[in-house]
Amino acid sequence: MSLNCKDLLGLEHLDKKDLQLILESVKPFKSLFTRSVKKTPTLIGKTVVTLFYEPSTRTRTSFEIAAKRLSADVVNISVGASSVVKGESLIDTGKTLEAMKADYVIIRHSLSGAPEILARNLNASIINAGDGFHEHPTQGLLDLYTMYEKKKKIEGLNVLLVGDILHSRVAKSNIWALTKMGANVAVAGPPTLIPPKIESLGVKVYYDLDEAVKRADVVNILRIQLERQQENLFPSVREYVELYQLTKERLGNAKPNVLVMHPGPMNRGIEISSAVADSSNAVINEQVTNGIAVRMAVLYLLKPSKTANKKQAALN
């Protein structure tokens, strides 16, 4: 049992069977965390490189811990944002890592499609740790797993994503995974932050959060980037808070056992009130724990191999 691909670039290209396999593979990894020795020798002798063109302590740390718990050697590379345009080309950087015999390259990049470039040019397994506004597949998987763990199923679940859907790779990966698994996905946010044609993915669009929250079994709040205001996508933080902050009052309209999720890092008091973030409905810390187990499962299932089929190749 394996994912039939060398790389994990996005959840768009995984099917239900793949997602099911990942969900079922997470628990054994998670159970390692309660042991005194949380490590297994699974990836001993393998080299994992995290190549981050955007700062992200959380995701990088999560991948690093995941890889280390599988006994891989981990090297972290941070590249400044200015180097994207001025520095060494991504392909050349990738080729350098290849020459150093990296087995896995975990890439975070501010531009959509950057992991695709590496995947096409390298033999190493490429894992997308978030690219531009495209996808953040491991976040989508850990959100999926957290919902599955708490609600025991995905099919029929009403999941609401709130906030800046337009610029959110997390939203995109959530939508792919959840719709494939049979959940009902809705998004809520100002029209300027909802991408056109999102309905074509089988998603219901709400502009009114109070209305949207009523039916939800899960509310996944997205981080709002404050620079979006300068792009004139919403008039002010104050108005955003007024219309889209998940508050205790708004949560009061939801089902009592509604799960509140957030990919982090949170802007407390902006997209989510502290009271909600710290409430018993919130599973934000569990998401972090699950993130490591999910990433371990992905590293295990993508194990690079000469015989691994390249799903991407089939697309060409």
Next chain:
Amino acid sequence: MRQLNDRLIWAVNVTFNGTVKMSLQIKNIRIVDPSQNKDFVGDLFAENGRIVSKLSSVPKTVIDGSGKIAVPGLIDVHSHLREPGQEGKETIKTGTFAAAKGGITSVLCMPNTKPVIDNAPTVEFILFKAQKEGVVNVFPIGCATKGSLGEEISEIGVLKKAGIVAVSDDGSPVSSSQIMRRTLEYAKMFKFPVISHSEDKELSKNGVMNEGKNSMILGLRAIPRQAEEVMVARDIMLAELTGGFLHIAHVSTAGSVELIRQAKKKGVNVTAETCPHYFTLTDDIVKLYDTNTKMNPPLREQIDIDAVKAGLSDGTIDCIATDHAPHMQEEKNKEFDIAPFGIIGFETMLSLVLNELVDKKVLTLSQAVEKMSVNPAKIFNLEGRGSLKDGSFADITVIDPEYSYRFTKESIVSKSKNSPFIDRTFKGGAVIVAVGGKIVYKAA
């Protein structure tokens, strides 16, 4: 590749060694010349660079044209030869080789070189280089505004004397409505078109592909159709206001086609061109972030392809041009956002027109030749071109409708290889190309 280049170099030598007296006879060939409404099988003669009805002596070159079609040499009204300034991408020499291979005998080159073509010496340099190293005719287009900055009208009169055939700030729009109005108004006296690169820079800001389902899925910043259409509408209104001669470059959307159709009905002095990729490809092929699918305007959707075809077929769109925009591999081999816009097109235009339009009965062969030769010659006042009638320049494109080939990367003679059509198989293409009666390209 080597062989092909050798052949071309040989062809150039023929051109230069044979300048004194040349004569050519192409026997038993189907001659399709929409400028004279002619389509018949016969012999085509050329002497001293011109088409003649009969030769004064025994021809120096005789070619059997059985099964092939001779048409007036193709004229590409929209290309970027990159010289001067960006010779790493293309030069006049390599660009005109590529054009010849694609059956194109004349190219109009856009002024966004380095320096831009807003001064007579640059025009003269290009014409000199073209004469020295080029294998097809080169007609420069001058800047509409100084430095193509969109702030002041360029010295169009001086540029025209130096040899330009139109003005444009292609690559950028003339964003100021007032400056565009003045340019259209001022250029009236030169009786040539102001070419509009129709793009509202605010609406297209940071965009790299068409706005739609695919841009949403790929997470790429998008350019809505309206970024083009708003400017097409504005420029049509300004042409109406001024009575100026407007030519709309690279029409890519259904809305633009409709705006131009209505403008023509109203009698506005407007013409338009589209490019092969806009009637062949949709933005579906962007899905692997292949930067060879990145151009401006971007690839649109099926409804746009259908509308562009309808516009070609009913005469709304007058010309088919390549927007040949070479970029080096190292520039294109980058993240989609960073890679430059543009694809090469000289070597694929004719085959795409034949396969996508003529074979699919969107246009007759005669109509296709109109769009690629007759109309361009008329719109840009290229006297003696776009026709095979007696006295015309002997610019001849010989098409073999049975010529099947795969367009491989290795076969590209342009200096750049940025084409989304690599590895596509074509049926029909140019096999012999003559410029001024001299054969400059002959397929193997």
Next chain:
Amino acid sequence: MSEILLDAAAFDAAIKKVAKDIFNQNKNIADLAVVGVQNKGVLIAKRFLSELCKIAKVSQETVPFGILDITLYRDDLDDFGADMPLIKDTEIPFDISRKNIILVDDVLYTGRTARAALDVLTDFGRPKCIQLAVLVDRGHRELPIEARYAGVRKVIDGKVKVECKEVDGRDRVIIL
């Protein structure tokens, strides 16, 4: 073309023999814990445990029982290519420190599974000792590992398949 190594009766006798041997060498049953290796080792471990408890006259609940999966500790993961083995549960719901662990697998062959299982166990803590018990020791060792207890010891060249009532409908061991 299979040959029966143990029929149901011989299977049962082998279980009883091993249970008795374990009891004889571990008089202090309070220090004992049993851990089965996924998959069939778990079923065999349960059999050993139940017989052992009968002999020792203690309730089965008094002896801690665990299961472990060696997948993540295999030394041949690189050979699987695109088809990685499915990871199964590991549950050691007791503190293994100072316990005498009876590690159980159905068949002892190269010794590599036992080696991996030892690594799993030591990652949980420091047991007093680990004793290996198997139903069949078929020889062909590739590592210096021996079973203290075995129902049958015989060098076998073919493939050995253990069938258990719980999943196969009958108890027997066949050579394929």
